[in-house]
Amino acid sequence: xxxxxxxxxxxxxxxxxxxxxxxxxxxxxxxxxxxxxxxxxxxxxxxxxxxxxxxxxxxxxxxxxxxxxxxxxxxxxxxxxxxxxxxxxxxxxxxxxxxxxxxxxxxxxxxxxxxxxxxxxxxxxxxxxxxxxxxxxxxxxxxxxxxxxxxxxxxxxxxxxxxxxxxxxxxxxxxxxxxxxxxxxxxxxxxxxxxxxx
Numbered sequence: 001x002x003x004x005x006x007x008x009x010x011x012x013x014x015x016x017x018x019x020x021x022x023x024x025x026x027x028x029x030x031x032x033x034x035x036x037x038x039x040x041x042x043x044x045x046x047x048x049x050x051x052x053x054x055x056x057x058x059x060x061x062x063x064x065x066x067x068x069x070x071x072x073x074x075x076x077x078x079x080x081x082x083x084x085x086x087x088x089x090x091x092x093x094x095x096x097x098x099x100x101x102x103x104x105x106x107x108x109x110x111x112x113x114x115x116x117x118x119x120x121x122x123x124x125x126x127x128x129x130x131x132x133x134x135x136x137x138x139x140x141x142x143x144x145x146x147x148x149x150x151x152x153x154x155x156x157x158x159x160x161x162x163x164x165x166x167x168x169x170x171x172x173x174x175x176x177x178x179x180x181x182x183x184x185x186x187x188x189x190x191x192x193x194x195x196x197x198x
Contacts, residue, residue, distance in 0.1 A: 003058075004038035009070060009093040010054040011036075012194065025049040070095050071104030073128065075111070076150075076187065092194075094128070102191065106132040110143060110150060116166040117141075117152055125195050127152060131188035136162075141190040146183060152190065 011021050011032075018036070019029040026049060034040040035050075042050070047058050072091040092109060099107060112125045121127070121141075129143050136142070138157040143150060144164075153164040156173075162181055164174040176184055 003042075004036040005093045006056065006070075007050060007054065008036040009095070010056055012092070013095075014054060015195075016053075021050075021053065024053045071099070071107070073104075073107050073109045076108045076129075092126070099128070099191070102130050103132070106130055106188075107191075108188065112152055116168050116171045118168050120167050121152060121190075121193060122195065125193050127190050128192045128194070129188035130191045134189075136186065137189070143187045143190060145185040145187060150187075155186075 011018070016024070017029075018032040022029045022032045025032075025046065027046070031040070035042060035046075050056060051058060070093050073094050075090045075092075094107075096104065107128060108131055109126055109128050112121055112123060112127055115123055127143060136155055136157060138155070140155060141152065142155050143152050145151075146164075151164065153166060153174075156163040156165055160177055162176045162184065164176065166173070
């Protein structure tokens with residue numbers, strides 16, 4: 001993993017925006033972006049400032065350890081036909097500890113849109129999704145493709161029915177049965193979220 005990716009991961013873990021990190025280390029938001037994308041060489045003074053704020057050890061072995069303990073999580077977008085497409089060029093890096101032992105190859109993420117799941121999940125929160133095809137668990141939150149749209153809903157299982165529940169009471173539940181259930185493509189179970197900073 002490149003140094004910039006490690007810095008980005010640590011910044012996200014500390015819930016800092018690029019601008020906030022820039023203020024703490026004495027540079028601009030655009031310079032932080034260059035660092036995170038490995039498009040500039042950092043001075044020793046800059047490394048020291050980042051090390052203090054983000055608690056990063058810039059020794060070679062420490063960076064190798066970070067690489068072994070993290071994985072890239074690609075974003076997904078809805079695709080025609082009820083599936084989804086990976087955006088390999090757009091990834092976030094997460095530590096394997098954050099994934100609680102889930103295989104990195106089974107994890108994707110998406111950014112939520114709308115307010116149907118507030119107050120638990122808010123507009124623009126990032127959702128981390130386990131795509132391993134396990135049986136649905138009653139009461140868990142899933143991301144799904146239904147009629148070529150991505151949705152995030154709590155899944156409630158009833159006899160011969162799947163109920164898609166929103167947390168926001170403005171949105172009534174959707175009950176699927178018979179052939180309607182066949183149109184539902186479960187992408188995966190939400191295992192964690194990263195809240196958008198206000």
